[in-house]
Each structure stands twice: as C-alpha cells, then as structure tokens.
Amino acid sequence: MKLEGKVVVVTGAARGIGREYARYLAGLGARVVIADINDCAQTLELVRSEKGTAICAKLDVASAASAAETARMALDAFGRIDALINNAALFGGLKGGRFDAISEAEWDAAMAVNVKGIWNCCKAVVPAMRQAGGGSIINIASLAATYGMPYGLHYTTSKAAVIGLTRGLARELGRDKIRVNAIAPSAVLTEAAREFFAEKADKALETIKLNQAIARNLVPSDLLGAVHWLISDSSQLVTGQTIAVDGGTVMH
Numbered sequence: 001m002k003l004e005g006k007v008v009v010v011t012g013a014a015r016g017i018g019r020e021y022a023r024y025l026a027g028l029g030a031r032v033v034i035a036d037i038n039d040c041a042q043t044l045e046l047v048r049s050e051k052g053t054a055i056c057a058k059l060d061v062a063s064a065a066s067a068a069e070t071a072r073m074a075l076d077a078f079g080r081i082d083a084l085i086n087n088a089a090l091f092g093g094l095k096g097g098r099f100d101a102i103s104e105a106e107w108d109a110a111m112a113v114n115v116k117g118i119w120n121c122c123k124a125v126v127p128a129m130r131q132a133g134g135g136s137i138i139n140i141a142s143l144a145a146t147y148g149m150p151y152g153l154h155y156t157t158s159k160a161a162v163i164g165l166t167r168g169l170a171r172e173l174g175r176d177k178i179r180v181n182a183i184a185p186s187a188v189l190t191e192a193a194r195e196f197f198a199e200k201a202d203k204a205l206e207t208i209k210l211n212q213a214i215a216r217n218l219v220p221s222d223l224l225g226a227v228h229w230l231i232s233d234s235s236q237l238v239t240g241q242t243i244a245v246d247g248g249t250v251m252h
Contacts, residue, residue: 001232004029007078008231009070011061011121012088014038016190017140019046020220021085021227026052028228033074035059036088061088061117067124074128081128083136083231086118086162091155092192099153107154114158118165126178134177136231139166141184141242143208146250152196159184163242170240179239181230186246188218213248 008025012018014036026032026047032054034040034047040056047054057073060066074081090113094106118139129135144152145159163182170180187193187208197204209217226245229235244250 006030006082008083009033010085011035014040017220018087019043024224031078035070062112064120067120071124080132081125084125086139089114092195096152110154110158115161129178130176137180139182141182143186143246146184167240182242184244
C-alpha cells in the first residue's frame with residue numbers, strides 16, 4: 001500500500017473531495033498535481049503546510065489542450081505520472097428537475113465535463129504511464145448511475161457513461177499494465193451536494209442515508225481508503241471494476 005514517490009494527478013482538487021484526495025495522498029509521500037479550473041492555491045497551501053509535495057495546474061478538463069498542458073506540467077515537475085484521479089465533474093453547478101425540463105445547454109455541459117473531460121485527461125496521461133511501465137486511473141462515478149437517480153438525468157447519464165468508459169478503457173490498456181477502475185460513492189456531504197439538491201438538500205440526504213445498510217451519510221474521508229488501494233501496487237490485478245462506496249445501497 002506504499003505510495004511514496006508516486007506522482008498522482010488529481011482533477012477537481014480546489015475544494016471538496018478532490019482537496020481531501022490531494023491532502024491524503026501527499027501525506028503518504030505521493031507527489032501530487034492539484035488540477036482544477038478554479039484557483040487551487042488553498043489546497044496547495046494546505047498540502048505544503050502538512051509537509052507534502054505538490055504543484056498546481058490550471059485545468060479545464062473539457063479542453064484536450066488544457067489536459068495535455070497539465071500532463072506536461074506534471075512531467076516537467078516530477079518526471080513521471082503514476083496515477084490519475086478523474087474527480088472533476090459538474091454536479092453542484094447543475095440544476096436538478098424532471099428530465100424534460102433540463103436545458104440542452106445543461107445536458108451538453110454535463111457531458112462535456114463529466115464524460116469528455118475524463119476522456120481528455122486519460123489521453124493526456126496515458127503516454128507517460130506507458131513510459132513508466134504502468135499506472136492506475138481512477139474515475140469517480142456515482143451512486144446516481146448504479147442506483148438510477150431520477151430528477152438529475154444529465155448527471156446520472158454522465159456517470160453511467162463513466163462506468164462504460166472505465167470498462168472499455170481497462171480492456172484497451174491492460175497490455176500496458178495500466179489499470180482503470182471507478183469508484184461509485186453515495187452522496188457525500190460537500191458544498192456541491194448541497195448546491196445540487198438546493199432547498200431539498202436536507203430531505204434528499206436523509207432519504208439517501210436511510211436507503212443505506214449503514215445509515216450514515218458519507219464524508220470525503222470515507223473515499224480515501226478505496227483510492228489509496230487502487231493507486232497502490234496491492235491492487236495490481238484489479239481493473240475494469242466499479243467499487244461502490246455507498247454504505248450498502250447497491251449490492252452486486
């Protein structure tokens with residue numbers, strides 16, 4: 001489970017769950033690229049205050065050129081890329097509601113970031129992973145896809161696409177010793193979750209919690225162990241999987 005010296009790119013790391021990934025991994029000795037379209041200075045300061053090694057990269061995942069530039073910055077700073085956490089997603093900025101009330105612009109935005117964004121970032125880092133002799137890609141899916149969340153069909157559909165992308169890419173990259181897996185968390189107590197559910201947030205989070213076998217809402221730290229394991233060499237033969245971290249809501 002050692003991560004010392006591994007270079008990990010974390011997208012969407014300016015706040016919330018992404019920030020927790022960056023902090024945690026840097027604390028284990030990984031060298032972290034904190035990538036986000038928003039200012040990631042606070043995350044960088046936090047990591048460095050805890051004696052971690054990291055750099056910031058301005059990243060718009062919907063842009064292939066921006067993803068390629070982030071990979072270049074990682075290589076310039078650390079010489080290699082061992083892992084990518086595709087955490088960046090549109091969630092809090094989306095409006096929930098009936099499927100036929102979702103605007104075309106919102107639908108397209110969800111797909112551009114949540115699906116195309118992962119594709120762009122994978123394309124950007126895979127050459128470096130091949131050069132390094134292998135790597136681990138972790139795509140953040142969602143309970144929305146595995147359960148079938150209504151009244152947010154753009155988000156639910158985008159996260160279902162992430163699972164398909166994960167499986168297909170795992171088969172393509174296996175020969176390169178690059179593993180591709182997904183994590184499907186239940187709703188996590190973050191600013192983004194409250195933004196998405198808006199005035200119905202308390203009721204929605206309570207309903208989600210009560211549908212879990214372990215009736216407690218997730219917090220960002222609940223996802224760290226799964227991410228740690230998937231990056232580490234302890235999961236060398238695990239690929240193409242979607243691991244539910246959802247308190248026992250969807251059971252396969």
